[in-house]
Amino acid sequence: MRDLRTIRIFLASLFFAAAAAYLFIGSGITPVAMGAEKVQIIPSMLTMTMGATGFWLVATFVFGRIYCSTVCPVGALQDSATWLRRRLRASKTLGRLRLHHGARPIFAPFRYRNAGKWRGVVLLAYTLCLLLGLTAFATIIEPWNMLRSAARATNAGACAPWLIASGHVMLGAAFAWAVLLAVWIAALIGGRRFCTEICPIGTLLGAVSRVAIYRIEIDPDRCTNCMRCEEVCKTEGIKVAGRYVDNERCVRCFDCLKVCPDDAINFQRGRNRRITPLLRKRLDESGTH
Secondary structure (H helix, E strand, C coil), X not given: CCHHHHHHHHHHHHHHHHHHHHHHCCCCCCHHHHCCCCCCHHHHHHCCCCXXXXXXXXXXXXXXXXXXXXXXXXXXXXXXXXXXXXXXXXXXXXXXXXXXXXXXXXXXXXXXXXXXXXXXXXXXXXXXXXXXXXXXXXXXXXXXXXXXXXXXHHXXXXXXXXXXXXXXXXXXXXXXXXXXXXXXXXXXXXXXXXXXXXXXXXXXXXXXXXXXXXXXXXXCCCCCCCCHHHHHCCCCCEEHHHCEECCCCCXXXXXXXXXXXXXXXXXXXXCCCXXXXXXXXXXXXXXXX
């Protein structure tokens, strides 16, 4: 089951490279690049074909938010920040870095926190802006449009250098890249909070993932409270003390599966039912014969 993480990383890297090639170079570079936009939710919705959108809604209902961990290019960008965060935390100097005296280290292990209260409001505002034709707000907070805006501004400056002198292209490119940089820095410090508190696509898929068939669950009879799964959860949605996983926020990165030394956290169908020590002992004994 730990191989799921390896598969997820491979797919995320592939789709991120394809999206970058499509946006910054062109759709003709590789067949994969040509399909990079077609598998995204927002382009599918805008073309009114709804093929990719319908597919991901069904996939989310079955497996959870795998879109956020494999296909979304901004999700892969944030994962690069959390990868660096783990390396900085291991540093003897930077691992102790604090914003002020008494505060937790910036790169301290993740801890469970309650879900944000404003994600529904952001989704509503995003939907209203789309209906009213106010695309500027959508460009700022929706992952694919965010990356596409940065690519368009950059490509415009490369194809028409004389426009840079006027400042218009330079201003647009600077703003688009500043937004991406802000998302990356936020991921470096706090994990995938953009995905769980701001991203409208993440909020929509999270509502479906709440009732997903396959879930991340902690086996209460195997868990030894080592806290490793909670410390690596980039959505801060695992609470070991209550054997709780917030599957609405979980982006199916499968990092928790890799670090658990007791095989107590699994990607499985349905929820766990607690087995009493006596019953577990009888089951173990019956399995030895």
